Every structure is written in structure tokens, then in C-alpha cells.
Amino acid sequence: MEKRNERQVILFPLPLQGCINPMLQLAKILYSRGFSITIIHTRFNAPKSSDHPLFTFLQISDGLSESQTQSRDVLLQLTLLNNNCENPFRECLAKVIKPSSDSGTEERKISCLIDDSGWVFTQSVSESFNLPRFVLCAYKFSFFLGHLLVPQIRREGFLPVPDSEAEDLVLEFPPLRKKDLSRIMGTSAQSEPLDSYLHKIIEATKPASGLIVMSCEELDLDSLTESNKVFSFPIFPIGPFHIHDVPASSSSLLEPDQSCIPWLDKHETRSVIYVSLGSIASLNESDFLEIACGLRNTNQSFLWVVRPGSVHGRDWIESLPSGFMESLEGKGKIVKWAPQLDVLAHRATGGFLTHNGWNSTLESICEGVPMICLPFVWDQFVNARYISEVWRVGIHLEGRIERREIERAVIRLMVESEGEEIRDRIKVLRDEVRRSVKQGGSASRSLDELVDRISIRAA
Ligand SMILES: Cc1cn([C@H]2C[C@H](O)[C@@H](COP(=O)(O)OP(=O)(O)O[C@H]3O[C@H](CO)[C@@H](O)[C@H](O)[C@H]3O)O2)c(=O)[nH]c1=O
Ligand SMILES: C[C@@H](CO)CCNc1ncnc2nc[nH]c12
Numbered sequence: 001m002e003k004r005n006e007r008q009v010i011l012f013p014l015p016l017q018g019c020i021n022p023m024l025q026l027a028k029i030l031y032s033r034g035f036s037i038t039i040i041h042t043r044f045n046a047p048k049s050s051d052h053p054l055f056t057f058l059q060i061s062d063g064l065s066e067s068q069t070q071s072r073d074v075l076l077q078l079t080l081l082n083n084n085c086e087n088p089f090r091e092c093l094a095k096v097i098k099p100s101s102d103s104g105t106e107e108r109k110i111s112c113l114i115d116d117s118g119w120v121f122t123q124s125v126s127e128s129f130n131l132p133r134f135v136l137c138a139y140k141f142s143f144f145l146g147h148l149l150v151p152q153i154r155r156e157g158f159l160p161v162p163d164s165e166a167e168d169l170v171l172e173f174p175p176l177r178k179k180d181l182s183r184i185m186g187t188s189a190q191s192e193p194l195d196s197y198l199h200k201i202i203e204a205t206k207p208a209s210g211l212i213v214m215s216c217e218e219l220d221l222d223s224l225t226e227s228n229k230v231f232s233f234p235i236f237p238i239g240p241f242h243i244h245d246v247p248a249s250s251s252s253l254l255e256p257d258q259s260c261i262p263w264l265d266k267h268e269t270r271s272v273i274y275v276s277l278g279s280i281a282s283l284n285e286s287d288f289l290e291i292a293c294g295l296r297n298t299n300q301s302f303l304w305v306v307r308p309g310s311v312h313g314r315d316w317i318e319s320l321p322s323g324f325m326e327s328l329e330g331k332g333k334i335v336k337w338a339p340q341l342d343v344l345a346h347r348a349t350g351g352f353l354t355h356n357g358w359n360s361t362l363e364s365i366c367e368g369v370p371m372i373c374l375p376f377v378w379d380q381f382v383n384a385r386y387i388s389e390v391w392r393v394g395i396h397l398e399g400r401i402e403r404r405e406i407e408r409a410v411i412r413l414m415v416e417s418e419g420e421e422i423r424d425r426i427k428v429l430r431d432e433v434r435r436s437v438k439q440g441g442s443a444s445r446s447l448d449e450l451v452d453r454i455s456i457r458a459a
Contacts, residue, residue: 006109007034007035007036007109007111007455008035008036008037008038008109008110008111009027009030009035009036009037009038009110009111009112009113009114009454010038010039010040010093010096010110010112010113010114010131011023011026011027011037011038011039011040011113011114011115012039012040012041012089012113012114012115012116012119012122013039013041013047013115013116014078014081014115014116014118014119014138015041015042015044015045015046015062015081016045016074016279016280017045017252017253017278017279017280018138018278018279018280018357018358018359019116019118019136019138020045020047020251020253021242021251021359022136022138022214022241022359023039023114023116023136023138024039024047024052024251025241025242025244025246025251026114026136026212026241027039027052027055028244028246028247028249029238029241029244029246029447030451030454031054031055031246032244032245032246033451035111035454036056037054037055037056038055038056038057038058038096039052039055039056039057039058040058040059040060040089040092040093040096041057041058041059041060042059042060042061042062042064042081042085043059043060043061043062043064044062044064044069044081045253046059047251047253048251048253051249051250051251052249052251058092058095058096060085060088060089060091060092061084061088062081062084062085062088063080063084063085064077064080064081064084068080072280072282074280074377075186075190075193075194075197076193078118078197079193079197082118082119082120082121082197082200085119085121086121086125089121089122089125090125090128093113093125093126093129093131094129096110097110097129097131109457110131110457111132111454111455111457112131112132112133112134112209112454112457113126113131113132113133113134114133114134114135114136114212115133115135115136116135116136116138117135117136117137117138117139117144117201117204117205117211118201119204120197120200120201120203120204121204122204123204123205123207123208124204127207132209132454132457133208133209134208134209134210134211134212134450134454135204135205135208135210135211135212136211136212136214137211137212137213137214137215138214138358138359139214139358139379140215140219140220140223140358140361140379140382140383140386141213141215141220141223141224141227141235141237142220142222142223142382142386143358143379143382143383144211144213144223144227145223145226145227145230146173146184146379146382147198147201147202148198148202148230149172149173150184150185150194150195150198151195151198151199152172153170153172153173153181153185154185154191154195156172158170158178158181159181159182159185160182161178161179161181161182165178166178166179167179175382175385175386175389175390176381176382176385177385180375180381180382180385183375183377183381183399184377184378184381184382205231205233206231206232206233207233208233209233209234209453210233210234210235210236210450210453211231211233211234211235211236212236212238212450213235213236213237213238214238214239214240214241214358214362215237215239215240215362216237216238216239216240216433216436216437216441216442216443216446217237217436217442217443218429218432218433218435218436218442219365219386219433220237224237234449234453236446236447236449236450236453237442237443237446238437238443238444238446238447238450239433239436239437239441239443239444239446239447240362240363240365240366240433240437242341242362242363242366243366243433243434243437244437244447248341250339252337252339253279254307254336254337255337256337256338256339256340257335257336257337257338257339258339259335260303260333260335260338260339260342260343261339261342261343261346263303263333264303264343264346264348264349265346265348267301267348268348269347269348269350270347270348270349270350270351270414270423271300271301271348271350271414272300272301272302272303272346272348272349272350273295273298273300273301273302273303273349273350273351273352273353273372273410273413273414274302274303274304274338274343274344274349274351274352274353274369275291275295275302275303275304275305275352275353275354276304276305276338276340276352276353276354276355276360277305277310277354277355277374277376278354278355278357278359278360279307279357280357280377281310281355281376281377282309282310282311282312283310283311283312283401284311284312285311285312285313285314285319287401288306288311288319289319289320289321290401290402290403290406291304291401291403291406292320292324293403294402294403294404294405294406294407294410295332295406295407295410296324296327296328296332297403297407298406298407298410298411298414299331300331300410300411300414300415301331301332302331302332302333303332303333303335303338303343303349304332304333304334304335305334305335305336305337305338305340306334306335306336307336307337308336316336317334340360340363341363344363344364344366344367344369345367349367349369350369350370350413350414351369351370351371351372351410351413351414351419352364352369352370352371352372353371353372353374353406353409353410354371354372354373354374355374355375355376355380356371356373356374356375356380356381356383356384356387357379357380357383358379358383361383361387362433364426365393365426365429365430365433366430366433366434367430368423368426368427368429368430369426370393370394370395370413370419370422370423370426371387371393371394371395372394372395372396372397372406372409372410372413373387373388373394373395373396373397374397374399374401375399384396391425391426391429392422392425393422393425393426393429394413394422394426395409395412395413395422397409
């Protein structure tokens with residue numbers, strides 16, 4: 001029997017839902033390999049410790065004010081968190097590493113720290129404790145390389161992109177098109193802080209003991225090959241974390257509305273389009289109404305996540321025209337938060353209108369659900385181009401939040417023969433990715449290597 005406690009891993013997620021899910025999933029994977037798990041987390045977006053009784057949770061202060069926690073500016077939030085958390089994190093880590101002598105516990109063997117690439121102070125802190133640090137990349141790996149490319153492309157003066165070149169491919173950063181660039185690079189006020197943040201991420205990753213990537217060769221071979229020319233740290237692409245064979249549990253910050261499942265049960269196979277824009281994206285009211293009317297006009301059934309506060313200036317969905325829900329005659333359901341993995345795995349779900357956050361993108365691929373791509377910010381534009389143009393397992397809305405366009409895309413995907421072809425292709429991709437995490441697959445081998453690597457120090 002493996003004696004737990006002897007090999008301990010300390011995890012420090014970035015407090016965004018899209019980064020908490022991968023980190024807790026990784027915790028479950030490592031726990032199943034015999035490591036005991038300690039999670040250091042901020043007060044902001046603290047994970048629910050009661051959902052994970054086998055792990056130890058330690059909270060640190062993050063200094064965010066009430067209004068800063070509500071901000072829509074993720075870059076600002078990440079900058080503040082990185083400025084505020086270094087000392088609390090260092091103090092917390094010191095306590096974990098050297099429990100007070102009167103507590104009676106002997107010094108524990110800590111294998112390593114694993115934290116998100118978005119933390120930029122942790123490398124120097126872990127070095128000061130002589131603790132190996134592994135970095136978690138919760139993006140498609142090609143986008144990690146994009147951290148180098150964004151500042152470089154900006155220096156080369158690509159912006160603004162003339163209309164005549166909007167559709168051109170960005171040779172330095174395939175498969176992006178030039179029109180994606182201006183939306184990835186943020187507002188002009190963000191350019192300096194963003195480039196400086198990206199630079200810090202790269203510099204803090206270079207000396208790390210390794211990079212754990214939520215992707216696999218089947219999805220990222222080109223960039224994994226390319227990265228060996230750029231970086232010298234070992235890279236562990238261990239596949240989509242949630243399909244590794246560990247017990248399921250939720251790490252949702254909001255309560256999933258379980259009535260989604262009996263509602264789906266009442267629908268025919270592949271007849272429902274699931275609509276969700278992730279945990280951060282928000283809409284203005286007119287875009288919200290265009291989506292609502294577009295979905296209604298398809299006459300297809302839809303399940304739509306509208307987070308409270310995600311329609312600008314409104315609490316929830318009160319700006320829908322009166323009688324809207326009734327007019328759907330049971331064909332539409334709107335919830336505040338969905339049990340997304342169960343929804344995507346449900347036989348009734350036939351398509352996913354998504355913002356292409358990397359978690360949602362992987363979850364959809366792993367269930368073989370074809371997508372309609374509506375990226376909002378950041379890596380989502382890269383993911384959306386892979387989905388629509390490289391793997392051809394989805395339809396790109398090209399940012400057109402207009403009822404006609406949405407209606408048309410849903411019908412193409414859910415009703416027309418084009419949708420059948422897309423569905424066939426995503427099933428092939430699903431099978432390849434799922435095979436990768438099975439014994440003998442490349443992601444599975446990579447996980448074995450990672451486990452070996454982090455076991456050395458505690459042995
Ligand atoms: C709206 C909703 C979401 N979820 C889950 C599904 C996903 O695991 C997770 C959301 O993660 P993502 O799909 O990656 O999206 P998001 O929250 O925007 O994630 C951020 O982090 C991602 C990973 O770094 C980035 O790829 C995104 O661009 C970034 O915005 O939350 C639910 O379980 N139920 C829901 O109702
Ligand atoms: C300046 C804007 C431009 O699209 C990116 C900031 N957004 C983000 N920056 C860094 N990590 C993130 N994880 C999720 N969103 C992120």
C-alpha cells in the first residue's frame with residue numbers, strides 16, 4: 001500500500017473558474033497516484049473545500065476590494081492578484097513546509113509546487129524554499145507559444161488591420177486571421193500591461209522544472225514540436241484532465257442547476273443546442289436579445305446558460321420581451337449555471353454554441369459535440385480557428401451576433417447535411433483524444449513521466 005502523506009504536492013490555482021477546474025482535476029489525478037494534496041487558494045473565487053474532502057485547503061488573503069472582484073477587466077484582476085498575493089503566499093508556503101515544532105508533525109516530504117502559468121511571482125518564491133515548481137498551462141499549447149507572439153506581432157506593427165487584409169492568415173501565428181489580432185491584443189490601454197504580463201509569464205516559466213499542459217499530441221503536435229526549439233524545460237501534455245479515470249466531482253463556483261438533466265431527458269437524441277459563454281464573458285443587452293431571437297427563430301430546442309450579471313446593466317434575463325419564454329412552448333430553457341459535463345454528455349445535446357474557452361472546447365471534443373464558435377477574448381480566437389478551420393468540427397460565427405446569422409448557423413449544424421459531416425469528423429477527433437489518455441497513449445505516457453519526475457524528490 002502506498003503511504004499517503006509521504007509524497008505531498010502543493011497546488012496554487014489562478015482564481016478563475018477556467019483555471020480552477022483544471023487544477024482540481026489535476027489534484028484528483030495526482031491523488032489517485034498516491035500523492036497527498038494541499039491547495040493554497042485566494043479568498044477571491046475560493047474553491048468549495050466541501051466538494052473535495054480528501055484535500056487540505058489553505059486560504060490566503062488577496063487584497064481585492066469588493067469592486068475589484070466585480071471588475072470585468074480580467075487583465076486588471078490578474079495584475080492586482082499578482083501584486084497582492086506574493087507575501088501571503090510566501091508565508092503560507094513557509095507554514096506548510098515547516099510546520100511549527102510544537103505541532104508534533106515531522107517535516108513532510110513535499111514533492112513540488114504546481115501553480116498556474118498566470119502566477120508570475122511563484123517561481124522565485126519556490127526557489128527561495130528550494131522547492132521544484134511545475135507550471136500548469138490551461139490553454140491550448142499553441143497559445144502558450146502565442147505569449148511570445150502577441151508582443152512580437154504588436155512590435156511589427158500589424159495593427160490596425162486594413163479591411164482588405166482582414167481575412168488573411170497571420171503567417172507568424174497560424175491559424176489566426178488578421179481580423180482576430182485586434183481582438184486578441186486588447187485595447188490600446190491594455191497593450192503595455194498585457195505585453196509586460198506575458199513577458200513575465202514566459203520569464204517565470206523558463207526556469208521551472210516543467211510545464212504541465214492540458215492538451216495532447218493529437219491536438220497540439222505542431223506547437224509541441226516547435227516549442228522544443230524555444231524552451232528547454234520538459235513539457236508534459238497529459239491530455240484533457242477531466243477524461244482521466246478518477247472519480248467525478250464538481251469544482252463549480254456557482255451551483256449547477258440540476259433540472260437541466262430531466263429537461264434534456266424529455267428531448268430527442270441530438271435535438272438540443274446548448275449555449276454557454278463560459279464564466280467570464282458578458283454581453284450588452286442588444287447582443288443578448290439578438291441571441292435570444294436567433295435561438296427562438298430556429299424553432300430548435302435550446303438550453304442556455306445566462307449567468308446573473310452577464311447582461312450589462314441587468315440582473316439576469318429581465319430584458320427578454322414579455323411572453324418570450326412562453327412563446328417557446330417548452331423548447332427553450334435558460335439557467336444560471338449548468339452541470340456542463342453532464343449536459344455535453346447527454347444524448348439529447350446535438351450542438352454547442354460556445355465562446356471556445358479551452359475547457360469548454362475540450363469538453364465538447366471529448367463528448368463529440370460539434371460547435372458554433374463565438375469567441376470573445378484571448379485564446380478563444382485561436383481555439384475557434386482550430387475548431388472551424390483546422391479540425392473542421394464547428395461553424396465560426398465570425399463575431400456576427402445577429403439573429404439571422406445565429407439562426408442560420410444553428411440550422412446548418414443541427415438540421416442540414418453539413419452538420420452530419422461535422423459530427424462525423426468530431427467523433428473521429430473525440431476517439432483520437434480519448435485514446436491518448438488510455439494506457440499506451442501519448443498523454444497517458446506523459447502523465448506517467450510527470451508522476452515519475454515529481455516522485456524523485458520525495459522518494
Ligand atoms: C458557464 C458554465 C461553465 N461551466 C464550466 C465549464 C468549463 O469547465 C468552465 C469554463 O471554462 P472555459 O470554458 O475554459 O471558459 P472561461 O470560464 O471563459 O475560461 C477562462 O480560462 C480558460 C482556460 O485558461 C480560457 O481558455 C478562457 O479563454 C478564459 O476565459 O466552467 C459549467 O460547468 N457550467 C456552466 O454553466
Ligand atoms: C487584454 C485581454 C485581451 O483579450 C486579455 C486579458 N485576458 C486574459 N489575460 C490573461 N489570462 C486570461 N485568462 C483568461 N482571460 C485572460
